[in-house]
Amino acid sequence: MSFEILKKSSVSRARLGVIHTAHGDIHTPAFMPIGTYGAVRSLSPEEVRGLGAEVILSNTYHLWLAGDEIIKKAGGLHKFMNWDGPIMTDSGGYQLFSLGEKIINSKIQMPNDKPIQSKITEDGVAFRDSIVGDEHLLTPEKSVEIQHNLGSDITVVLDEFTGDINNYEKVKATVERTTRWAQRARKAFSGGTAQLQYAVIQGGMFPDLRKQSAMELSQLDFDGYCIGGVAVGGESSQEQYKAVEMSVPYLPEDKPRHLLGVGTPDQIVEAVKRGIDTFDCVIPTREARHGKVYVSNSSFDISHSSFREDFRPLDASCDCLACTHYTRAYLHHLFKAKEILGIRLLTMHNLRFYMRLMQVIHLSI
C-alpha cells in the first residue's frame, strides 16, 4: 500500500497519514511548493528541503514544452533539478482548457502574450504553440508518457473541466469525458514503474455530478484522487468547501486526496477538516514576489513605506532565514531596489509559514 492512515480526528474528517513514494515519504496533511519549471522560484532544492517541504509539484505543460525528452535523457526530473524527494506532476491540461481567453492567457504566461488557440475533442486537446507555431496534441496517453519521461512520483491523469461550474449540461459532459479519459490514462499507465497515478474528480457545484465523478473514478482503482475545478478562477472559499464535501464521501477512505491549486491558510485548514490530505498552490511563492508577507492570522505588503524604519523581523515567532537574520526595513529596502534577494527571503518566509501551518495542523489532529 502506498498510503497509510496513522490517525483520524475524532471531530472532523481530518486524518494524519503517510504516502510512500519511490523518493521518500510524504507526511500528510502536506503542502507542496510549486516548482513549475523544475525549480521553486528563486530557491535551491537544499533551501526548499530546509524549509521543511517533503514534496514539490511541477507542471507537466511547461516541462513538456521545455523538453521532457531532454529531462528523460538527464535521468529524470529529480536528477535534472537535484531534488531527491518526492515530486508530483499535474496532467498538463490545466493551462489549455476552455476557460475563456482571458483566463487561458493569464495562466499560460507565454512570453509574447499571444492567446493560445486550443481545440478540445474526444481525442484530447490540440493547440498551437504561439511562440514557434508548432502544433501539439495533449491526449490522456500523451500526458502519461510525458510524466513517465519526467519520472515524477505522483502523476495525474488528464481531465476536462469548465469554468462554468453552475452550468449542469456543460459540467456533466466534462465529468463523463473525464471518466473516459481516466480509463484511457489508466490503461496507458505502465504500472511497471514506481509511479503513482491519481485521477481528478470534477462535477462543478452539483452534488450528483461530484458523486458520479468520484464513484466512476474510484472504480478504476487509482492510487489517489484529486479534487479539481475548485481553484480555476473566482470560486469562493465556500464553493471550494462545498465541492470537497460533495466529493470526499464517495472516495475510497484508504486513498490520499489532493485538492488542486488550493489555497490560502484558511482554505487549507478547512479542507483538511473535510478530509483532504495534500495541497499545491502558488500563493506563498507568487505572492512573495509581489511583496506579500504571511504572518499568523494576517498578511502585509513589505513595500509599504511604513516599513522603512521598522527594524523588527517579519515575524518574531518564525525561524526562517529572513526572520532570524534581517529586518523589515532591510527587506523593504531590497524590494524598493528590486533586489532578487528580497524575493528569495520573502519566498523562504512564506513557504516556512505554510510549513509551520502544516505542523500546527498535524498537532491538532
Added chain:
Amino acid sequence: MSFEILKKSSVSRARLGVIHTAHGDIHTPAFMPIGTYGAVRSLSPEEVRGLGAEVILSNTYHLWLAGDEIIKKAGGLHKFMNWDGPIMTDSGGYQLFSLGEKIINSKIQMPNDKPIQSKITEDGVAFRDSIVGDEHLLTPEKSVEIQHNLGSDITVVLDEFTGDINNYEKVKATVERTTRWAQRARKAFSGGTAQLQYAVIQGGMFPDLRKQSAMELSQLDFDGYCIGGVAVGGESSQEQYKAVEMSVPYLPEDKPRHLLGVGTPDQIVEAVKRGIDTFDCVIPTREARHGKVYVSNSSFDISHSSFREDFRPLDASCDCLACTHYTRAYLHHLFKAKEILGIRLLTMHNLRFYMRLMQVIHLSI
C-alpha cells in the same frame, strides 16, 4: 598600520599583503564583489562568504538616495545587510560625472530612464533627482558624511574625472580639483571612527598628470589609493595598464592600491603585476545575469542552444554549488525559463571563478 606587505614578487611589482579593518582582514590581492544596494545581486551574505569573498563594495550614491540615515539608524550597513566582513564604499560621485549624457544614463539606471541633470562647481556636484525632483548636492564633505552613516570600513573621497582622457587641459583641471576636494575630505574625515580613507588618482593618459595627482594625494597621507578614470567607458586594456604604470611608482609603497571598476580576469592579472592590491567590478555578477559563464581562459553563453543536452558541469574543475550539483543542460533550461535560480547559480559560479583566480594569483607571487 592598517596594511602589511607579506611578500613581494621578484619578477614584478606584485605583492601579497593584508589590510586590517574593523571588520576583519582582507588578504591581497583581493577582488571585491559588488553589492550596490547592500546586497550582492541574488546572493545572501552567507553565500558570498562561502564563495571565498572577504570584502564587498557597495555604492554610496545608491545607498544615499535609498536612505543612508535609515541605515545609520539600523546600526550601519554591516548590520543592515547582515554582512560582518569588511565593506568598501565608493564616493558616490561616479554616477554623476560629466561623461556625456549617454554614459551617465547607462550608469545611473534610474527607473524612469530620465537623464540626471547635474552641475559641477568647486563646491561639489549638484543634481536633481529625476524621480521625485529633489535637489541634491554631493560635496567632498557630504560624501564623507554619507559613508560615515553607512559605517563602511574603507571609504573613498570624492574625485572629479572626465571621460575625455586625452584632453590635457580638461584632465589637468580634474586632477587639480581632485586634490583640492581630497584636502577637504581629509579634513572632514573624523579619524575617530575605525574607518579607512582612500584618495583617487586621476590624470588620464598623461604621465605628468598621473605623477602630479599621485604625489599631491600621497602628501595627504591617506590609508590607501585608488587609481581612477580607467574603467569609465571604452578604455582599452592597454590604456588601463599604462594608467597604472604611470601612477604606481609615485604612490607610497606601504599603502594599499585599489583599481576602480576593473576588470576581466586578464586585466586583473596584469594589474596585479603592476602593483595593484584590490579590485572591484560588476563583471562576474552582471554578466552572470546575462548568461555569461567564466571558465579557465574562456567564457560561454549558457543560453546557447548547444547546451540543451549538455549534461556536463559548467566547469569540471570548479567546486561551486552550480558545478557540483547541476548540469549545463539544467542551467540552460533555467535561463530559457527565466528562473531566478539560474541567475543565482551563474552568479555563484562566476564569483567563485574570480575567487579561485585570486587564489592562483596568490600562489604565483
